[in-house]
Amino acid sequence: MTKPVLYTCARSRGLRATWAAEESGVDVDLKILPFPPRYLAPEYLAINPLGTVPTLVDGDSRMTESCAIAHYLASKDGPSDLVIAPGERDYAEYCDFTYHADATITFPQTVYMRFVLFEKDKGLQDAGHAYAKWYWKRLVKVEQRLEGREYLCGDRFTVADICVGYALILSDSVGLDEGVPESLKAYRERLTARDGYQRALAREEAGRLALEAVR
DSSP states (O other), X not given: OXXXXXXXXXXXXXXXXXXXXXXXXXXXXXXXXXXXXXHHOGGGGGTOTTOOSOEEEETTEEEOOHHHHHHHHHHTTSOOTTSOOTTSXXXXXXXXXXXXXXXIIIHHHHHHIIIIIIOGXXXXXXXXXXXXXXXXHHTHHHHHHTTXXXXXXXXXXXHHHHHHHHHHHHHHHHTOGGGSOHHHHHHHHHHHTSHHHHHHHHHHHHHHHHHHHHO
């Protein structure tokens, strides 16, 4: 059986998918691309015309949303502790936080990154900083949910934690930790201490170094 192929850039939001694969034991063929792939790997547009990462190719199926890919990888081979099943307590919350992670939390981060870190010469830094404040305010839902809890749903680590956790990991790497509550920093430390996360990070880094060696 052909294994799924995961195209991503190291430490991009595709890390959600790599992490989910490691946690669930799904063997993926990991393809690390240069960033941004739409310019540095134009052949990738034949796989994903958006030029975004990640992309998962599994047989005839193609997926381009990181949280959806993480959920798919964790559940494709049957029931998993990484997924809250229909009828199980916190199923609604699991769905909500898994979607909330990208639509509400990561979105303002990407606007900040574009206008403050990547397009500094276009006079849009004020907009970027405004979105940083928006991001910090949107963390209140996660902060309140974790009061008295170690994980978001079902009293266990799930894909919802992977998806939300990545946004907090991104905060640290792009200079947005100033407005992150200490309780969420502690939550991030719990998540990133997991063996599955460490394996995913190491695998992406190995792919990045191998790519640089041949470029």
